Amino acid sequence: MGVPQLDRTQREVYKRFVRTAVASREASGEAGLEESLLELVNVRVSQLNGCAACLATHVPAARKAGVSQDRLDLLPAWREIDAFGDQERAALRLAETLTRLDDAEERAAAIAAAADHFSDEQLSALEWTIVLINAFNRVSIASHHQPAIED
Numbered sequence: 001m002g003v004p005q006l007d008r009t010q011r012e013v014y015k016r017f018v019r020t021a022v023a024s025r026e027a028s029g030e031a032g033l034e035e036s037l038l039e040l041v042n043v044r045v046s047q048l049n050g051c052a053a054c055l056a057t058h059v060p061a062a063r064k065a066g067v068s069q070d071r072l073d074l075l076p077a078w079r080e081i082d083a084f085g086d087q088e089r090a091a092l093r094l095a096e097t098l099t100r101l102d103d104a105e106e107r108a109a110a111i112a113a114a115a116d117h118f119s120d121e122q123l124s125a126l127e128w129t130i131v132l133i134n135a136f137n138r139v140s141i142a143s144h145h146q147p148a149i150e151d
Contacts, residue, residue: 028125035065051137056147090114
């Protein structure tokens with residue numbers, strides 16, 4: 001008996017999950033969030049969760065959305081460098097606190113700080129993006145998804 005592939009074992013559940021992610025991405029676009037910002041968030045959350053399969057998807061997507069390789073390389077140290085703007089910093093802070101869920105005061109402060117840079121609609125769309133990439137990370141990790149790696 002092997003490890004169940006959640007996306008293959010319960011296909012209808014996974015299809016609905018993907019449809020939710022598509023709806024979230026559409027809502028993010030309608031709210032005016034940049035693709036590059038969403039991909040930075042997806043990459044950072046996937047780094048925190050250690051999800052190789054999602055990193056293999058979202059790092060190239062971030063580059064395609066215009067995020068430079070230098071910024072991707074330095075993303076784990078975003079707090080220490082000036083390469084990220086105020087809106088990106090607010091989104092990354094929110095992504096980290098909604099991923100770790102270990103400090104309610106920091107989460108409240110991160111949400112308040114993000115509200116200074118995003119409309120209510122944008123903030124909600126951003127939070128959905130964070131929630132969903134966390135969920136996709138967990139599906140991939142639980143399913144032992146492996147990225148295709150070229151030598």
